[in-house]
Amino acid sequence: MKKIDRAITLINTNVRRLRCPHCGGAFTPVVGRSLLCVNAHAFDIAKTGYVNLFTGRQQDFYDAVLFDARQACIAGGLFDGLLRKIAEIIRDAGSADGFILDAGTGEGTLLARLMPMCGGTACCAGIDISRDGIHIASRDYPDILFCIADIAHLPFADGTADCILNILSPGHYGEFTRVLAPGGAVIKVAAADNHLQEFRQLIYSGSDAEYYSNAAVKDLFASRMNLMSVSHVEHTVLLAPDMLSHVVLMTPLLQQVPAEKKALLSAETRPVTLSFDILVGKRPV
Known part of the structure; x- marks a missing residue:
């Protein structure tokens, strides 16, 4: 089956x-190679x-250079410890067989x-604002639905996602809350204070940039979820x-x-610390 037919x-x-x-209207099933909403807004499928x-x-x-480098790092197993923990959280939340949305998917390799690792039958979608990232994602992972879309304006109906992933990407908690299904969970991954500390020490030694804190990221999540x-x-x-x-190359x-x-x-060969905080939240009460 051609990729476009699989995507349809x-x-x-x-x-x-x-x-x-x-x-904000509903979509109708694809006709030809276009996705149309009930008000006749049309979107072509690449x-x-x-x-x-x-x-x-x-x-x-x-750009594609960053995403290709990120893909190589993920394929090389650098993020497997993080992914195993996320998979455990997804299973414990009962979302392994639900609909999982990766908001800020990049080139899709983390999701793929x-x-x-989740061991379920989840249906997955990934969105990103980057055309280069989504092009690579749809090219390399045809069994996942990928869309170019804005995290601040998610093209998903209310209450549709059993789990929203937001991995090393900005989030929009108002939209996450709207799209999240009752009982669903948002899994937010933020770089922790020690992440890539060896790089910061080499490049920013003696300046404020040598040190990092994700306290503001965690505080914002806790205030909105x-x-x-x-x-x-x-x-x-x-x-x-x-x-x-x-x-x-992959590090912003x-x-x-x-x-x-x-x-x-x-x-030269050197040690590198990969450090992450994983925050799990539900709809605010």
């Missing part, structure tokens, strides 16, 4: 969960299988690697230069660092 099947399976980003449901001015903050639990996952790995170069923190400094980070 996925869209039609989930059409009741989608809503038009222009008018050859790789994604649908663009973003109505604003397209502005990619990250996570799903087999009914916080159920907080977990911490951390490990330090010894990485060779080729993998270090991927980590450097390092995008504005001069090239000569970035080259130093991957010049």
Whole structure:
């Protein structure tokens, strides 16, 4: 089956969960290669299988180079400890057989690697504002529904998601609350204070940027969601230069660092700390 035909099947399976980003109306099943809402707003399906449901001015903050590097790091197992913990939380929440939305999916690799760990029959969708990211996602993971969309204006109907993932990405808790099904959970992953501390020490030594705190991220989550639990996952790995170069390329923190400094980070084998806080919340009471 062609990717676009598989995507049409996925869209039609989930059409009741989608809503038009222009008018908020329901969608009808795909006709030809277009997704139409009840008010005749039309959205074409790309050859790789994604649908663009973003109505604003397209502005990619990250490019294919970053997403390719991120894909290599995830495929290399660097995030497996984090993903195993998320899978455990999903199973414990009873969402492994539900509808899981990854809000801020990037190139989709985390979601694609996570799903087999959950051991269920979940139907999954991933959204991101980046065209490059969603192009890679739909090209490489055709069994997942991917859309270009804005986290602040989710193209999903009220109460449709059993679980919303928000991994290392900004969130919009008003939209998450609207889309979350009764009893569903938001799983927010934030970089913890020690995340990539070796890089910060090398590049920002002696400045405020050498140190990081995610307190503001956690406080915002707790103020907008009914916080159920907080977990911490951390490990330090010894990485060779080729993998270090991927980590450097995928890290937004390092995008504005001069090239000569970035080259130093991957010049020799060095330890790197990967540290995350996982916040689980439900609809506010």
